[in-house]
Amino acid sequence: MVVTLPLYSRLLACAIDNSFFPTTSPTKSIETISIPTFSEMRPNPENKKISNPKQKINTDPLAFKAKLFKWHFLFGHTGLRHIRRLLGDLAPNYLHFSSHEIHNCDEFLKSKSLRHLDLNSLNRSPTPLExxxxxxxxxxxxxxxxxxxxxxxxxxxxxxxxxxxxxxxxxxxxxxxxxxxxxxxxxxxxxxxxxxxxxxxxxxxxxxxxxxxxxxxxxxxxxxxxxxxxxxxxxxxxxxxxxxxxxxxxxxxxxxxxxxxxxxxxxxxxxxxxxxxxxxxxxxxxxxxxxxxDWMRIFGETAFIHIPQENCQKLDDHAVKGNILMHLLNS
Missing domain, CATH: 3.30.420.10 (Ribonuclease H-like superfamily/Ribonuclease H)
Incomplete structure (x- = not known):
């Protein structure tokens, strides 16, 4: 049976070969979980009765957790934060899992491991040169x-x-x-x-x-x-x-x-x-x-350096053009 959905929802409800996914998860085999259709994920805030029993909303948190893992594999082992943004309007009642739930994925941990910087210097208010x-x-x-x-x-x-x-x-x-x-x-x-x-x-x-x-x-x-x-x-x-x-x-x-x-x-x-x-x-x-x-100058500013009278002849230039590079602190 083919379900015709809008383009946005069709990606979530498309049929995927289960052999593509790994066979292990923290809760149950991912192969036994199918990606829900838009009608299955649609919120039902008014608790209206659904005529078709096959379209009942699955409220089992463990089952939805397994579905999250399947989306995690489907979208290239992406983080739960991105899955929340993608599915937030489809399943707002079941996206209460923390990011640590995805951290049970071995491939995710090996390829995206980051260092948590818990080692910092002490918070001190020192005096000069302390x-x-x-x-x-x-x-x-x-x-x-x-x-x-x-x-x-x-x-x-x-x-x-x-x-x-x-x-x-x-x-x-x-x-x-x-x-x-x-x-x-x-x-x-x-x-x-x-x-x-x-x-x-x-x-x-x-x-x-x-x-x-x-x-x-x-x-x-x-x-x-x-x-x-x-x-x-x-x-x-x-x-x-x-x-x-x-x-x-x-x-x-x-x-x-x-x-x-x-x-x-x-x-x-x-x-x-x-x-x-x-x-x-x-x-x-x-x-x-x-x-x-008051005597500061711009770095690289053009300057004319005076030549002492003892180092030049009568017809020589008394200054040479150059650039200011630094301040002489000990002069």
């Missing part, structure tokens, strides 16, 4: 003009103050990390108490661990393959990368100047208030110094 985080990015496809391919980003969680160093090798991260922490502690009235990094060899090695132990700094490493535990450092690194990419595009400079763009973006972020700092800037919170913005 918790510092670090992250290494690279290697970049394009080297800088001085053949460097890595960036070391160090950030204070409380003030969100950042430091960025462009490295030639990953092994250089240890020395630059020590230098950054020493500089922060000497320039501010605070001491670093905890350092959070990932489990990479550039951070978790004997040299840096011994130095941190002598300094009285606790080293917290994320678990292998759980980069989310070092999410603060990852977030800061991506924020700097996004800004540096944007300003590098706007400057029309070659991609080999990405290192200068990273340092420029880091310096700029230290002078901007954010959600965590309120009305103050990160540099102001950590070092208690208000930023000077």
């Amino acid at each position: 918790i510092s985080v670090s992250d290494l990015m690279g290697p970049f496809d394009v080297a800088t003009i001085n053949s460097r391919r890595y960036t070391l980003n160090v950030c204070d969680v409380a003030s969100t103050h950042r430091e960025c160093h462009i490295l030639k090798n990953k092994s250089d991260a240890t020395s630059w990390l020590e230098e950054t922490i020493n500089q922060w502690q000497q320039s501010s009235a605070h001491l670093v108490k905890t350092l959070q990094t990932d489990n990479g060899g550039e951070f978790n090695n004997a040299t840096i661990n011994m130095w941190l132990q002598r300094q009285g700094i606790t080293h917290e490493c994320s678990l292998p393959f759980f980069h989310q535990q070092n999410g603060v450092a990852e977030c800061y690194s991506h924020k700097i990368a996004d800004m540096s990419h944007t300003i590098l595009l706007g400057s029309k400079l070659p991609n080999s100047f990405w290192g200068h763009a990273f340092m420029w973006a880091t310096y700029t972020n230290n002078m901007l208030p954010n959600l965590h700092t309120g009305q103050k800037t990160p540099t102001e919170i950590l070092f208690r110094v208000k930023p000077q913005i």
Whole structure:
């Protein structure tokens, strides 16, 4: 017997060869369950008597659960959420099963397994330099003009103050990390108490661990393959990368100047208030110094560099045209 239905319902009521489906389910054999027609799935809120006994609505939850599994196989092992949307107007009274019901499908679990991120850092409200985080990015496809391919980003969680160093090798991260922490502690009235990094060899090695132990700094490493535990450092690194990419595009400079763009973006972020700092800037919170913005320039902006009189002849040009790339903090 062929049932003529609209196109939308015909897909649900079409005859399918049962040998196509697996023969196991949590409740009963799927081969014994046929896909219901539109009349069988139509709600009957007024409880009207149905003249044809073959068209009675099946209210057995176990039977409908088996039907759900058949739709699950029919639509390519899709999730129960999509089946709810497709059949919601056809069977609103029986779609009360949770998503865990579909998780008894072996093929679904093997092919669509996802990690549930239950491991997170503790929720703390640190003081300046109480918790510092670090992250290494690279290697970049394009080297800088001085053949460097890595960036070391160090950030204070409380003030969100950042430091960025462009490295030639990953092994250089240890020395630059020590230098950054020493500089922060000497320039501010605070001491670093905890350092959070990932489990990479550039951070978790004997040299840096011994130095941190002598300094009285606790080293917290994320678990292998759980980069989310070092999410603060990852977030800061991506924020700097996004800004540096944007300003590098706007400057029309070659991609080999990405290192200068990273340092420029880091310096700029230290002078901007954010959600965590309120009305103050990160540099102001950590070092208690208000930023000077009157002499800032746009990255890649055209500039004329003065040539000292001692280095040019009388008829030579006294300036050369160039582009602004970075601020000299120690000048």
